[in-house]
Amino acid sequence: MKIALHGLSLKQEFLQDIKALFRALEEKNFEIHVTQPFDRLLRMQGNTGLTYQLIDSNNKMASMDFLISIGGDGTLLDSVCQVGALETPILGLNTGRLGFLATVTTDTIKEAVNHLSSGNFQIEERSLxxxxxxxxxxxxxxxxxxxxxxxxxxxxxxxxxxxxxxxxxxxxxxxxxxxxxxxxxxxxxxxxxxxxxxxxxxxxxxxxxxxxxxxxxxxxxxxxxxxxxxxxxxxxxxxxxxxxxxxxxxxxxxxxxxxxxxFSAKLVKLPNYDFFDTLRQKLHWGLDMRN
Structure with a gap:
């Protein structure tokens, strides 16, 4: 399967997580492609040793099976623009702050890739x-x-x-x-x-x-x-x-x-994801500073 990676910023502290993502994808025989913005970010990190192909046209994006958005919710919003009417399923890897839309954490990268590879996920259509x-x-x-x-x-x-x-x-x-x-x-x-x-x-x-x-x-x-x-x-x-x-x-x-x-945005939701759980966690519902 072909997978695209997209990001708008890349802090040095997350470079090891990106390398772990590449290793997990390669183990599952994903063909890795990156967008031009994310390619520039990787090049700024010097010799990362990562191997991938560059997406330089909309035709190449059309052949992708998935897109992984690497960043926060703002990056995922931009990923929707990268995909547009192609409706390529998007998985959000959260290296940002809030993570309302980008719900996969860096410590569950390998697990997330395993779910993608085995088809153990759901597609949630979001209206635009x-x-x-x-x-x-x-x-x-x-x-x-x-x-x-x-x-x-x-x-x-x-x-x-x-x-x-x-x-x-x-x-x-x-x-x-x-x-x-x-x-x-x-x-x-x-x-x-x-x-x-x-x-x-x-x-x-x-x-x-x-x-x-x-x-x-x-x-x-x-x-x-x-x-x-x-x-x-x-x-x-x-x-x-x-x-x-x-x-x-x-x-x-x-x-x-x-x-x-x-058309709509198709977000990949892995097992155990629940919108209402996310609401409670991100908005701190039920928490009382007195307790």
């Missing part, structure tokens, strides 16, 4: 959010796993975000911004702004205001079959829009349509 705009943004990568966000840029003045759902007027949010999050993204920026948590299998999107002027304005959950249209009004000439960790400035005359993408 898609952006349609009057002009091309994000180099055509108009989808994200977590959320679409519009935010004020460099002024203290709030913005007004006129929002419509399936052509029906929802609200004009006086706020610092607005988030449209997927179920996966409900544990991210939307959560920090007071949005609800959604199960990954929920067929919904969450519309969450960022620091709304009216305190009675609350997040709302809508069907992921909905089309959400957004118009901006404010005093500034430019505003920020983002898809996951990618952001760019836009002018206020642009109009945005957000809906569920036609």
């Amino acid at each position: 959010v898609s952006l349609d705009c009057d002009r091309k943004l994000f180099n055509g990568l108009n989808f994200g796993l977590n959320e679409f966000t519009i935010h004020k840029r460099d002024t203290s003045s709030m913005i007004t975000v006129h929002t419509y759902v399936d052509g029906k007027y929802l609200n004009s949010y006086w706020a610092d911004g607005l988030i449209v999050a997927t179920p996966t993204g409900s544990t991210g920026y939307s959560l920090s702004c007071g949005g609800p948590l959604l199960s990954p299998k929920a067929k919904n999107l969450v519309i969450t205001p960022v620091s709304p002027h009216n305190l009675n304005v609350r997040p709302i959950v809508v069907s992921d079959d909905s089309e959400i249209c957004i118009e901006i009004e404010g005093r500034a000439d430019k505003y920020l829009v983002s898809l996951d960790s990618r952001s760019t400035s836009v002018s206020p005359e642009l109009r945005f349509k957000i809906k569920k993408e036609t």
